Amino acid sequence: MELPARSNEIALEYFQFHDEIRRLMAPPTENASSFTALLELPHSSAVELLHLPEPFKYSAVASSGSLKPYFQHLGAGGMCFSANSAPVERASTFAVETDASSHKVKDEPQAETTESDSNPIISLSQPLLSDFDKEDKGQMPGKRKDREKKAKGSAKKSKNQSSGDAEELPYVHVRARRGEATDRHSLAERARREKINARMKLLRELVPGCNKISGTALVLDEIINHVQTLQRQVELLSMRLAAETPRMDVNLDSIFTTESASLVDQSFSNMVYPLPCSDPQPNIPRQYQQYPWHLNPLQHPMWVREELKNNPITSKNSHMSDDSPANPAAMHSRAMEKDRAMKIE
Amino acid sequence: MTLARDTAMKNPTNSLKRRFSLKFLKTLVRIRKSRPPPSPSASSSWEIRWRAQKIKLAAYSSMALSVGSKRTWSRALTMKLRATMGNRRWSSWKGSKKMTKRRIVAKKNMEKRHLEKDMNSGLQQLRQLVPGGESMDPRSLLEETAHFVRCLETQVRVMRSIVEGFPC
Numbered sequence: 001m002e003l004p005a006r007s008n009e010i011a012l013e014y015f016q017f018h019d020e021i022r023r024l025m026a027p028p029t030e031n032a033s034s035f036t037a038l039l040e041l042p043h044s045s046a047v048e049l050l051h052l053p054e055p056f057k058y059s060a061v062a063s064s065g066s067l068k069p070y071f072q073h074l075g076a077g078g079m080c081f082s083a084n085s086a087p088v089e090r091a092s093t094f095a096v097e098t099d100a101s102s103h104k105v106k107d108e109p110q111a112e113t114t115e116s117d118s119n120p121i122i123s124l125s126q127p128l129l130s131d132f133d134k135e136d137k138g139q140m141p142g143k144r145k146d147r148e149k150k151a152k153g154s155a156k157k158s159k160n161q162s163s164g165d166a167e168e169l170p171y172v173h174v175r176a177r178r179g180e181a182t183d184r185h186s187l188a189e190r191a192r193r194e195k196i197n198a199r200m201k202l203l204r205e206l207v208p209g210c211n212k213i214s215g216t217a218l219v220l221d222e223i224i225n226h227v228q229t230l231q232r233q234v235e236l237l238s239m240r241l242a243a244e245t246p247r248m249d250v251n252l253d254s255i256f257t258t259e260s261a262s263l264v265d266q267s268f269s270n271m272v273y274p275l276p277c278s279d280p281q282p283n284i285p286r287q288y289q290q291y292p293w294h295l296n297p298l299q300h301p302m303w304v305r306e307e308l309k310n311n312p313i314t315s316k317n318s319h320m321s322d323d324s325p326a327n328p329a330a331m332h333s334r335a336m337e338k339d340r341a342m343k344i345e
Numbered sequence: 346m347t348l349a350r351d352t353a354m355k356n357p358t359n360s361l362k363r364r365f366s367l368k369f370l371k372t373l374v375r376i377r378k379s380r381p382p383p384s385p386s387a388s389s390s391w392e393i394r395w396r397a398q399k400i401k402l403a404a405y406s407s408m409a410l411s412v413g414s415k416r417t418w419s420r421a422l423t424m425k426l427r428a429t430m431g432n433r434r435w436s437s438w439k440g441s442k443k444m445t446k447r448r449i450v451a452k453k454n455m456e457k458r459h460l461e462k463d464m465n466s467g468l469q470q471l472r473q474l475v476p477g478g479e480s481m482d483p484r485s486l487l488e489e490t491a492h493f494v495r496c497l498e499t500q501v502r503v504m505r506s507i508v509e510g511f512p513c
Contacts, residue, residue: 192484199487206494220467223490227474230497235401237504241373242396244508 361411361496366503368407373507376400402426408500418489421477 200219204210207226210219376399406426412419464483471486472478475493478486 195484196487199484199491203487203491203494206491217463217467220464220471223494224467224470224474227471227490227494227497230494230501231474233501234404234497234504235397237501237508238401238404239393239397240508241400241504242393 362499362503364411365408365496365499368411369404369503370507372403372407373400376403402429404500404504408496412492412496416489416492417481417485418475418477418493425476 197216200216203223204219207219207223210222213219213222376396405422409419409422409426414420414423468483468486471490472481475486475490478489481489
């Protein structure tokens with residue numbers, strides 16, 4: 001009873017061995033970003049896997065999180081092999097490699113480990129699973145389903161339902177095993193899809209309104225739409241800026257002469273002062289208060305420009321006398337502003 | 346009101362926004378100084394369009410500069426901009442004619458996999474949108490897109506805050 005279920009788990013283990021080896025063989029396209037580390041095992045771990053590590057090493061190596069819970073689950077399950085048939089024996093040897101809590105079959109692994117290398121894993125597993133197929137056809141589908149569900153959550157490759165038959169675990173495995181050439185592709189595609197889905201998740205969070213849409217294609221369309229919208233907005237804003245540039249304030253120069261970051265922050269709003277509007281600036285930045293002639297920058301350009309346009313400046317004169325506390329400084333600043341305005345205009 | 350909004354947006358220090366805004370403002374000042382002698386108040390549409398084009402280029406270049414060469418798209422964008430500036434062909438700014446062959450090849454490779462047709466057309470469009478996206482595998486393309494979208498949003502926010510400094 002327990003025997004076929006256990007062997008299925010071993011089959012799953014082989015599956016993961018396969019997966020690691022395939023990953024080694026596939027060209028590495030890793031970036032050094034954080035979520036690739038989450039998704040893929042590092043190459044060092046794959047190399048370790050090749051040499052049939054000890055059980056805990058394997059569980060430590062599979063720290064990406066996908067395999068670890070699965071192996072913990074394996075370790076939790078006790079191993080009892082009747083060791084009747086040869087494939088079961090061989091299965092038990094490999095199981096011992098990855099599960100330290102085995103009791104019955106400890107003497108056998110020494111004989112087997114010598115021949116166990118990366119390649120023999122694959123060759124050995126095939127006859128094993130063919131036997132499993134014969135044995136496990138009708139037995140305990142419910143239990144296997146449970147284990148498959150548990151394994152599904154953790155191991156990537158056990159999710160392979162490409163056969164279309166989701167019910168019986170051995171079928172999935174056997175099909176995955178026998179058609180190995182195509183299987184490699186499908187497994188690799190699965191891995192790729194996983195990574196792509198992680199990226200898509202990130203994009204969904206970025207682009208507003210994508211959380212409701214299900215399905216990759218529509219989300220992609222939404223993202224494309226968003227990017228195009230943003231680019232169009234940039235164009236529009238640049239047009240607006242181009243139209244507004246002639247009226248930009250002199251204070252830009254002062255911003256860059258002082259070159260302090262907070263000044264830049266606060267000066268965004270102070271940068272531009274409208275011509276006809278006479279609203280005084282509500283918040284005067286701290287930096288500006290150091291320099292008395294900058295206290296009311298609003299007044300200066302207005303005054304300057306109106307002077308240029310030869311408007312009556314009597315009202316403006318009274319304004320100025322009120323505002324600038326230090327007259328010589330104010331006079332000086334006014335002269336400066338006037339010069340700058342003249343240059344620009 | 347804009348002041349509070351701006352300070353809220355620009356903190357923390359040394360963020361992408363800050364770097365971009367500084368660079369962009371510098372280029373704006375330069376553009377303003379280097380613009381042609383002032384025409385009468387109603388400046389011609391041609392002049393405005395020319396200046397708008399310049400400003401747009403300045404925005405993208407300052408964004409690419411503040412991102413640095415960490416990202417593929419910023420590198421590709423910088424190269425494209427340099428080529429555009431060198432050749433003075435403003436029209437070819439958006440369209441990358443050099444990449445046509447690679448685009449066709451990439452498209453063919455994609456069409457082989459019938460399962461991913463919808464996604465492939467979307468990916469193809471993305472490749473055209475994101476600079477440097479022609480020769481990238483889907484995974485990194487999506488990553489670049491995410492970063493590009495974030496940078497575009499920053500750009501739009503900064504530019505909008507500048508423009509809205511003019512109440513009129």
